[in-house]
Amino acid sequence: MTHEPFESRTYEIEVLTPTIIGGQDKIQSFEFVKDGDYLYFINFDRLLEENLFKESFIDELSRGLSTGDRDFNIKDVLARYNIDFKNSSKYKLKLEGVKRLSKEVVPFVKSAGRFYIPGSSLKGAIRSFVTKALNRNFIQLYENDLSSAYQKTLNSADRRNSVDPKHVSKDAEEKIFATPYESPFKHLKISDSDFVSSENAGVYEIKVMNICGGQVKWFAGRSNEDDPDRAVSIIAEGIKPGAKLIGSIKVEKDFVEGNQVVRGIKEKIGVNATATSPTEFLADVLKAVSKDYIQREINFYTKYKQAQIVSEYQKLLNVLNSLDKNQFLIQIGFSTGYLSKTVGIFFNKNHFEKLAKVDRQSKIYPELFPKTRRLVFKNGQVWTVPGWIKVTIK
Template identity: 25%
Template sequence: MKQTLKSHKVRLAVLSPLFIGAGDEHTLSPYSDYVKRGDWLTYIDTGKLQEAMQGDAALIDAFVKGMRQFDNNQAPFELEDFITETLGRRVEDFAVRLVRIEGDCKKAQIRRFVATAGKPFIPGSSLKGAIRTAVLVDWLLNRKDGEPALDKIRVAVKKGNQEALEAMNPEQACFGSISHDVFRHLRISDSVPIDVSHLMVGEMKRVALPSKKKKQQQSDIPQWSEMIDWSVETVCSISMITPLEPTGFDFLDHQSVSKLFSIVNRISLESCQRELDELEGFGKFRDFTGFYENLEQQLLSIKPDEAILRLGGGKTWHDNSIGLSIDNEEFGPEILFKQYLQLLMNIENLPFPSTRSAIVKNNEPIAPTGWVKLTLSKNK
């Protein structure tokens, strides 16, 4: 059988601020990398800054002393003052770019978005991973051949058999072993690089849901992060290779992106409606809940050539695992879900998860992170 590659151009639109981290080693420090002025951050070319100090021991000592004060939580070191007063230069002399910031990051480090040649992009691996999770959850919940795998999990939970539960690999049962994984027939490219003007820095917090013990939501330390702003669009491609033998998945066997999208949308709707159930009645989450109400309407009326899914940082455990398969009536009553959490994760109480990552403004959660919409382009 001759193998062919069928490729589709896909438009990706950001529905809520998106963060995909470049790694812990890529963070911006207020003491060397940026200066905040009003609603804008000026990123500093540290190479130029080092050149300006080169050969001047007094300048280098002053800079190092300031950094040590920061490390020891002593008197604050202001990079802008060092540049304008100690160096006698303008901040603009060292500027790389301006990035809008929403809120006051004070002296926080800023997590950077993954980038190539300085421009952010959406990794194809992030898209493929999110799609793969959706297909796995759908296989467990809605496919006849996934029933035995879900039933094995159910039996182990009922028996309290933690060892058997930990040994299970539903992902391999669904897709095959590493060397024969059917998802190798699906390829997703990195997106076209996004102009840096579409970057913004926002405040992400883990915001706790109220409980019987805690009537008020409590916010964790904010994680200031570079994000792709609302409504930004880019382009990537989805390709499928003709399998040499049937995979058991129609979308792969017939190279049908629309069939794949229908699976993704089914699971995204499940996730969305679960969030609405969990958030019901929590006044402080009004805007956050409003986002999901709007998202639900989009998913209920979505077209065959469109898909909505969630990427990047801030996803809940349900988005990153088979959780939607277990926290589901198809699996069993809520007590079974609770037993599953106790056995695998030593978690005793519901609701789980009890926090949400949110974009926060004025200490109010306004939206979840990372929801995007894919649309098949008419031009291949």
């Protein structure tokens, strides 16, 4: 009797908080029309094809688009020529309590115009969370990399020879997870999800909270303001809470146990994970990491008196504590922040002092880093944090 070397399963994602997987080019104001509580996104191919013989319209449209005139209003142009923008739109999204619409929208990644969650995004989030579960010896490798980069920066008189901060953890990553050929993650295979309709997506408003002098401020471009109404708004397409997506996942035994070539993650993990099934072992690890991360964020937001976000995280913690052995929570996508994507959750003031010397492009405050959080607003009020999903492996 032969055994499959992996478990081939279906995963189901349930979106718990607005989730944004950012596409490439931002959608500019001339590409959408606001009508009531909806944004209609223009299909220019259809618009031009259906109005090809309206030469003055084509001229005016071309002139407005080519000059980049900030006052160019496509809704007004369409109205002058009695063109119904709704008939020329490729999709519409509801504005989910957006109070201030900016000149551009962060697009959600799409395939043939349809919303989905790439398998690479889910796998990348899993990898980021697994790094937060590493035992102390492996975390030390990241610290060693940072110390090495710090010394190299101090010894370099020429700023052009400074260390690229993006590469600070490269050696540690290779020592822990090896080359792509030898990495345990080659034994974790995740497909793209299925598609969700635009009815399951919306447009969200995000603002940046910044801790200045121990007080909550809101990033407003050149200043940080007490009043969030004066803050910069990031507008983004996202999948709504409650939406469900499915795909396939294969967790090979070698991902956990390793083999002659690959050292599995089991021997690297410093959290309590006792399950014997590969999928359940992975779920155990991710639940432990998420619980620690959520509790740290509850402590952070409690300190700065953000009761709404504390409440949102408490809901997530309640969900996590009720999960079955084949389920886990994870944060994914755009605006989820430094702590979600790095091992920086374990760094202290000394580490950040070194990082501040190495990374000359970012503003790093060793006493408190990161100082900022991106939060989703609704109707002008702090509402929730982006990117939390529940994953069930069936």
